[in-house]
Each structure stands twice: as C-alpha cells, then as structure tokens.
Amino acid sequence: MLVxxxxxxxxxLVIGLRYAGDHQASALDAAIEDVLVDVVGSGDLAWLLVxxxxxxVVLPLAALVVAVCxxxxxxxxxxxxxxxxxxxxxxxxxxxxxxxxxxxxxHLAYPSGHTVSIVAVSAVVVLLARPGVARWIAAVVGAxxxxxxxxxxVTLGFHYPTDVVGGxxxxxxxxxxxxxxxxxxxxxxxxxxxxAPWARPRGQHRx
Numbered sequence: 001m002l003v004x005x006x007x008x009x010x011x012x013l014v015i016g017l018r019y020a021g022d023h024q025a026s027a028l029d030a031a032i033e034d035v036l037v038d039v040v041g042s043g044d045l046a047w048l049l050v051x052x053x054x055x056x057v058v059l060p061l062a063a064l065v066v067a068v069c070x071x072x073x074x075x076x077x078x079x080x081x082x083x084x085x086x087x088x089x090x091x092x093x094x095x096x097x098x099x100x101x102x103x104x105x106x107h108l109a110y111p112s113g114h115t116v117s118i119v120a121v122s123a124v125v126v127l128l129a130r131p132g133v134a135r136w137i138a139a140v141v142g143a144x145x146x147x148x149x150x151x152x153x154v155t156l157g158f159h160y161p162t163d164v165v166g167g168x169x170x171x172x173x174x175x176x177x178x179x180x181x182x183x184x185x186x187x188x189x190x191x192x193x194x195x196a197p198w199a200r201p202r203g204q205h206r207x
Contacts, residue, residue, distance in 0.1 A: 001176035008173035115167025
C-alpha cells in the first residue's frame with residue numbers, strides 16, 4: 001500500500017505543478033474532452049454518471065460502510081471508513097486546491113473534489129471487502145463508478161481531464177496511508193471477518 005501511496009503522491013504533485021495557476025484547458029485536456037463529449041455527451045447520461053459523487057449519495061455511502069464495520073466489530077475498518085475520505089476531502093479542499101490555484105470557470109479545480117470523494121470511498125470499500133471474489137467485485141464496481149463520475153465531470157464542464165486524474169491519484173495517496181496508520185494504532189481485537197453462522201470452529205466435527 002505504501003507504494004500506491006507514493007505513486008499517487010508523485011502523480012498528484014507532478015500534474016499540480018505542471019498546471020498550477022492555469023485558468024484554461026491545456027491542449028491535452030481539450031483533446032481528451034472533445035473525445036469524451038463525442039462519446040458521452042453532456043446530457044442526461046452525464047448527469048446520471050456524476051450522481052454517485054454528489055454529497056447526498058457519497059456521504060450516506062461512507063456512513064453505511066462505517067456502520068457495517070461497527071456492527072461487525074471491525075474497529076480498524078470503522079476508523080478507516082470514517083477518517084480516510086474525510087481527511088482526503090479536507091486536505092484537497094483546504095490545502096491542495098489553494099496551493100495549486102488552478103481555475104475552471106472561476107473555481108479552484110485541481111484536484112477534483114468530487115473525484116477525491118468517490119475514489120476514496122471506493123478504495124475503502126475495496127480494502128474492507130473480503131479477500132478473493134468479493135474484493136475483486138468491489139474493485140471492478142468501484143473503478144467503473146469512479147470512471148463514470150470522472151468522465152461526466154469532464155463532459156459537463158466541471159473539470160479538466162487532468163483534474164480528475166489528480167483527484168484519483170490524491171485519493172489513492174491518502175487512503176493507503178490512513179489504512180497503514182489505522183493498522184498500527186487501533187486495537188486488533190475482533191478484526192477478522194465474521195464467521196458464517198454455519199461455520200464450525202477448527203477441529204469440531206459433526207456427530
């Protein structure tokens with residue numbers, strides 16, 4: 001996870017420094033945006049795709065993940081689900097955006113806050129999913145939802161493509177770091193996945 005966090009930090013910093021203070025799309029951004037608009041458009045489909053990143057959707061989703069962890073007594077998971085998205089969004093809003101100062105339609109745009117929020121929550125779900133098929137499903141679904149959000153943010157004119165790339169990178173910087181911190185500081189009791197009701201302790205056989 002540390003490697004992912006380091007790579008995310010590098011990508012966030014490189015793109016941010018490259019476009020710091022800009023107030024218009026780069027040639028690369030414009031070319032990508034033209035392609036995405038041709039494919040997706042800026043109508044009902046785009047608005048549908050961007051919905052998962054809206055606060056009234058992503059906040060209840062994060063709260064649900066926390067609640068499930070608490071019910072299952074997965075304390076580290078609850079800390080991760082509660083802290084990681086909040087830290088990512090807060091740092092992005094109050095530190096990174098003002099620091100890089102990139103503008104889109106007069107608003108601070110880099111990294112994309114909508115992208116940071118949905119990718120952070122999706123990454124948390126992946127880390128908390130049961131290893132194996134469940135984790136792969138969570139990863140695929142999370143990636144598809146996040147990709148849809150990112151495409152829509154561009155086609156609707158809210159962000160440049162490089163804004164959403166930076167948002168993905170920053171979310172994947174914060175979540176692994178919070179996960180590593182939680183694994184060291186939170187109690188390890190009851191951190192295993194809940195045993196299925198029909199499962200028997202090792203060594204116990206049917207009579």
